[in-house]
Each structure stands twice: as structure tokens, then as C-alpha cells.
Amino acid sequence: MKKIIIFLLFSSLQFSIFANEDLNDSHQNKELDVTSKIKELKERLDPMKRIGLNLAFQKEIYQLEEVMAKSGDGDVVGNGGGIVEMMFHSAYNNLPYLLEVCIQQENCNISKQEKEILKEMSEVIEININKSDKFAFIDEKYSGFFYEGPSNTPRVARTGFTDEFPIYVNIAQLYNMLDLVNMNYITALIVHEVGHQIGIEDHDFLHHLGLKVAAMARLDFKSHSFDIPGQSNYQLKVTQSEGHLKSDTFIYLKQRKHNFNISEAILSEFSCPKNYRDIQKINITNVRQTSSAIFLKDFISELEIEVHMECFDSLEGMSYSAKKAESFQFVFWNQENNEKLFKFAKRIPSKN
Numbered sequence: 525m526k527k528i529i530i531f532l533l534f535s536s537l538q539f540s541i542f543a544n545e546d547l548n549d550s551h552q553n554k555e556l557d558v559t560s561k562i563k564e565l566k567e568r569l570d571p572m573k574r575i576g577l578n579l580a581f582q583k584e585i586y587q588l589e590e591v592m593a594k595s596g597d598g599d600v601v602g603n604g605g606g607i608v609e610m611m612f613h614s615a616y617n618n619l620p621y622l623l624e625v626c627i628q629q630e631n632c633n634i635s636k637q638e639k640e641i642l643k644e645m646s647e648v649i650e651i652n653i654n655k656s657d658k659f660a661f662i663d664e665k666y667s668g669f670f671y672e673g674p675s676n677t678p679r680v681a682r683t684g685f686t687d688e689f690p691i692y693v694n695i696a697q698l699y700n701m702l703d704l705v706n707m708n709y710i711t712a713l714i715v716h717e718v719g720h721q722i723g724i725e726d727h728d729f730l731h732h733l734g735l736k737v738a739a740m741a742r743l744d745f746k747s748h749s750f751d752i753p754g755q756s757n758y759q760l761k762v763t764q765s766e767g768h769l770k771s772d773t774f775i776y777l778k779q780r781k782h783n784f785n786i787s788e789a790i791l792s793e794f795s796c797p798k799n800y801r802d803i804q805k806i807n808i809t810n811v812r813q814t815s816s817a818i819f820l821k822d823f824i825s826e827l828e829i830e831v832h833m834e835c836f837d838s839l840e841g842m843s844y845s846a847k848k849a850e851s852f853q854f855v856f857w858n859q860e861n862n863e864k865l866f867k868f869a870k871r872i873p874s875k876n
């Protein structure tokens with residue numbers, strides 16, 4: 525606790541030094557637009573208020589951690605290998621590039637002041653990008669944490685007013701609205717939260733800034749899904765951008781309310797012919813069940829997954845494009861009530 529308070533004081537002092545510098549500058553430079561300067565200061569939290577809000581938020585975190593410890597859930601930071609968690613990490617890793625594009629390009633449609641804010645966000649992202657605890661994915665059991673102030677609707681994410689706080693994510697809510705969640709949405713959300721971390725309080729302002737960055741990136745992510753004949757309980761879902769880049773392709777198995785991330789299990793099994801580098805683009809074009817069987821307590825479904833893939837050889841400037849199919853075993857627990865619960869997926873080695 526002590527350490528955090530000291531940090532909060534320090535970061536706020538730092539902030540107030542900058543604020544004073546701003547004031548001195550405007551004093552010297554009479555040509556400066558006074559009204560825009562006032563507007564700019566209004567958008568930033570007053571340093572003392574910022575300390576107070578951070579302390580209050582820290583208190584809420586302690587309470588959350590206490591409740592979690594009592595329920596045996598231990599550490600607040602969950603890494604989770606789910607599809608949404610993966611999208612969060614991926615979107616964060618993309619942000620330095622996206623913000624740079626937005627700052628450099630004339631047509632990003634942002635004001636001078638917003639540009640300065642994005643620069644500041646870049647610095648925070650640079651600091652936190654390699655930290656595994658930059659996100660805390662909070663289970664549904666503790667969703668009370670996301671009700672803030674008098675509002676009746678929970679927030680999707682929360683953070684404090686310094687980059688020392690993780691971004692707390694209401695993960696259950698996102699899984700409940702999975703059809704609406706894509707990289708655009710998550711990118712805008714992260715920009716919003718990082719905006720709070722640099723001391724901006726205004727949710728609406730950050731919401732719009734986040735949308736501008738996401739729109740600039742033209743992250744036209746779309747989802748498509750494959751029904752599996754005879755297996756109405758599960759669906760294979762693919763979320764990716766129009767460009768079908770392998771790096772922005774996410775594959776998951778949707779089974780009623782559960783979503784299992786199988787991106788790695790599937791994507792790693794498709795490879796380029798020898799002299800070509802790794803796959804650049806991939807798109808699932810067909811999924812069909814070739815057989816199904818019950819073995820002891822397992823239900824095994826064999827699925828053939830057909831993809832269209834492109835590889836590129838940078839030295840020769842040649843590209844390879846082909847349709848390829850691989851067969852996978854999807855293994856489920858076959859439970860007493862005949863409910864099948866997904867265990868894992870693995871490739872079936874081809875016979876030749």
C-alpha cells in the first residue's frame with residue numbers, strides 16, 4: 525500500500541510540474557489561443573483530484589482482492605487463454621503502430637490536442653507493452669466491481685488514473701456479446717482506458733478518440749462461422765480482417781456459452797512449401813465432419829478443415845497460393861447427460 529501511495533504522489537507531482545510548464549509557456553507566448561488552453565486543462569484531472577481518485581480506486585481493488593482471496597481465487601490477475609483475452613493482447617501489441625499511423629497521417633481526423641494525447645498514450649503503451657499484468661480479466665463472480673458511481677449498467681473495463689494500474693476487464697460481459705466483439709471494438713476500448721491512465725476523466729471524449737484510432741486502422745474485422753453437420757451444439761468461428769492476415773486470425777470453438785480458443789492448434793498445422801517463408805494469409809473456406817465416434821468417456825469428432833493460404837518468398841519475390849486441407853480430431857468429454865464438453869483439438873497425421 526505504502527509503495528503505491530508514494531508512487532501516486534510522485535506521478536501526480538510529475539503531472540503538476542508539467543501543468544505549470546504549460547502555464548508558463550502560455551504566459552510567454554501571447555499568441556497562444558487562451559480558450560483552447562483552458563479547454564485542454566479542463567480535460568485533464570486536477571492533480572489533487574487525481575490523487576484522491578487513485579486512492580479510492582486502489583481501495584476498491586483491495587476490497588476486490590480480499591473477496592477473491594476469501595473465495596480461493598487468489599491473485600486478481602488472470603491471464604486466460606481465451607479468444608477475447610488473446611484479442612486484448614494482440615490489440616495492445618498493435619497499438620504503437622496504429623497510434624503512429626494516426627499521429628503521422630493528415631487524414632486521421634484528429635485535432636492538434638488529440639494528437640498530443642495520442643503521443644502521451646504511446647509512451648504509456650511503450651512502458652506497459654511487455655508487462656503480463658497490464659490486463660486483469662475479472663470473472664463474472666466479481667462483476668460488482670464494474671458498477672461505478674450511480675450507474676445501473678456495468679462497465680466493460682475500468683482502470684485508474686496512472687499507468688501503474690492494470691486495465692480491469694469485465695470478461696464475462698464480453699463473452700456474452702461475443703458476436704459484437706472484434707479487434708476494432710477492443711482497440712477503441714484500450715485507447716479509452718489508456719486515456720484514463722494518462723489522467724483524462726471524460727468517458728465520452730475517450731470513447732470518440734478510441735473510435736477514431738480504430739477507424740483509422742481500417743480494422744475491418746468480421747466473424748464467420750461453420751456449422752458442423754450432426755453437431756448442433758458446437759460451431760467453429762473465425763474472426764479476422766478483410767486482409768486475412770495470419771497474425772490477425774482468431775479461431776474458436778463455440779459450445780453453447782463456452783468459447784474455446786483453438787487458434788494455435790489449427791493455424792500451426794498449416795505450413796508453406798519449403799523455399800517459402802511462413803504463411804502470411806490464411807482463410808478457412810470449408811469445415812466438414814468426416815466421422816464421429818465414442819471412445820470410453822470421450823466423444824471424438826473428426827473434422828476436415830480446408831483453408832486458402834498464401835506464402836511469400838521475399839528473396840525471389842514469388843508467392844505461393846493454394847487450397848490445403850488437414851484433418852483434426854476434436855476430443856470432447858462425453859458426459860452422463862450426453863453433454864459434450866470440449867477437451868482439445870489435434871491434427872491427424874496424414875497417411876502418406
Ligand SMILES: [Zn+2]
Binds near residue numbers: 716726730
Ligand atoms: Zn471511461
